[in-house]
Amino acid sequence: LAKTTQPISMDSYEGQEVNITCSHNNIATNDYITWYQQFPSQGPRFIIQGYKTKVTNEVASLFIPADRKSSTLSLPRVSLSDTAVYYCLVAGDNTDKLIFGTGTRLQVFP
Amino acid sequence: DAGITQSPRYKITETGRQVTLMCHQTWSHSYMFWYRQDLGHGLRLIYYSAAADITDKGEVPDGYVVSRSKTENFPLTLESATRSQTSVYFCASTWDRGGDEQFFGPGTRLTVL
Numbered sequence: 001l002a003k004t005t006q007p008i009s010m011d012s013y014e015g016q017e018v019n020i021t022c023s024h025n026n027i028a029t030n031d032y033i034t035w036y037q038q039f040p041s042q043g044p045r046f047i048i049q050g051y052k053t054k055v056t057n058e059v060a061s062l063f064i065p066a067d068r069k070s071s072t073l074s075l076p077r078v079s080l081s082d083t084a085v086y087y088c089l090v091a092g093d094n095t096d097k098l099i100f101g102t103g104t105r106l107q108v109f110p
Numbered sequence: 111d112a113g114i115t116q117s118p119r120y121k122i123t124e125t126g127r128q129v130t131l132m133c134h135q136t137w138s139h140s141y142m143f144w145y146r147q148d149l150g151h152g153l154r155l156i157y158y159s160a161a162a163d164i165t166d167k168g169e170v171p172d173g174y175v176v177s178r179s180k181t182e183n184f185p186l187t188l189e190s191a192t193r194s195q196t197s198v199y200f201c202a203s204t205w206d207r208g209g210d211e212q213f214f215g216p217g218t219r220l221t222v223l
């Protein structure tokens with residue numbers, strides 16, 4: 001069971017780079033690592049997904065070491081609008097084992 | 111409207127009453143999910159469905175019933191609501207399996223008095 005562990009909260013300032021790490025020691029071979037963003041009173045929204053090494057899209061980068069026991073979501077130059085809760089999800093073929101965890105609450109200050 | 115919708119958005123009911131939360135998606139996604147979100151627990155999977163007429167339990171299924179007679183609809187029923195079922199409920203869908211990108215609805219805030 002690929003349970004995830006993330007910091008409960010993080011603070012940052014506008015323009016800084018934010019790195020949120022997720023620990024997933026029991027990740028399975030078929031599991032992918034997916035990050036979601038959630039604003040208050042909204043459903044989570046997909047940010048990025050990866051299997052190994054590094055993945056980058058227009059909003060974030062995802063770094064995954066060779067052992068895949070952890071992953072780091074990197075948000076470059078955050079703005080106030082990045083204030084949200086970020087969830088790390090490790091899942092693959094075993095749909096009944098989907099566990100999001102409690103997420104990381106990111107607060108960005110001016 | 112394209113996408114995934116939930117109804118009602120807000121619901122207040124009393125202990126012991128039956129409540130049904132609706133979820134509708136327009137993408138013909140195979141997989142659909144129901145989650146509940148409570149403070150301190152994040153998102154917890156209640157039930158999921160891999161296709162029409164195929165449903166299975168998630169992490170916290172007790173007290174809930176689901177059905178999926180059509181691909182686009184996935185209703186969640188609380189047969190006898192309890193106060194512990196006060197929560198925000200999210201429906202989600204995806205093409206192939208749980209590990210793929212999930213698309214979430216706006217949520218239903220349910221209060222059981």
